[in-house]
Amino acid sequence: MRHTIATQRLTLLAPTAEELRAASRKPKSLPHVMGKRTPLNDDPRYYRNKGVIYAAKARQLDALPEEWLLCTAWMLCLDGVLIGECGYKGVPRNGEIEVGYALRSTYSGHGYMSEAVEALCRHIFYNDSRITAIVARTKRRNIKSQNVLRRCGFMQNEPWRWYTHWKLLRSKVFN
DSSP states (O other): OOOEEEOSSOEEEOOOHHHHHHHHHOGGGHHHHTTOBOOTTOOGGGGTTHHHHHHHHHHHHHHOGGGHHHHSEEEEEETTEEEEEEEESSSOBTTEEEEEEEEOGGGTTSSHHHHHHHHHHHHHHHHOTTOOEEEEEEETTOHHHHHHHHHTTOEEEEEETTEEEEEEEHHHHOO
16 A cells, blocks of 8 residues: 555655665656656656665665655655655654655646645654654755745744755644
């Protein structure tokens, strides 16, 4: 059975370790392996570094099967098409975990990533009591990504070098 998170417009799908391993060798194959489609105007830049990321996620799932919720990559599915992904970077440290995300450029500007990140954050806070905060970092010039985090309730921390750091507290989500 595939793990899913449903939002108003999207379904977030969790690939298995086997699917991630297959995609690590050929990242463009992940939609097909999961029984989904890619967008008609697929951007090859979207796949940059995806093989390395998928391989790392598969290794994490193999090493920490009980942490599957944190170790998998959640694929954003819109009407049977995989349009992006989001997930956590490892396991919690001091109650905090980092979220990351990527969206195919064709789907930018429609609120899909805000919808997915908000659902993923609520899901992890609801399902893992160890998590007290979710953190993120964006490049200072990545205004679109910063807007995603603002819409999801993240608070901006002090910038550091080329990045801006963000934090969402459990108490802000479940007050």
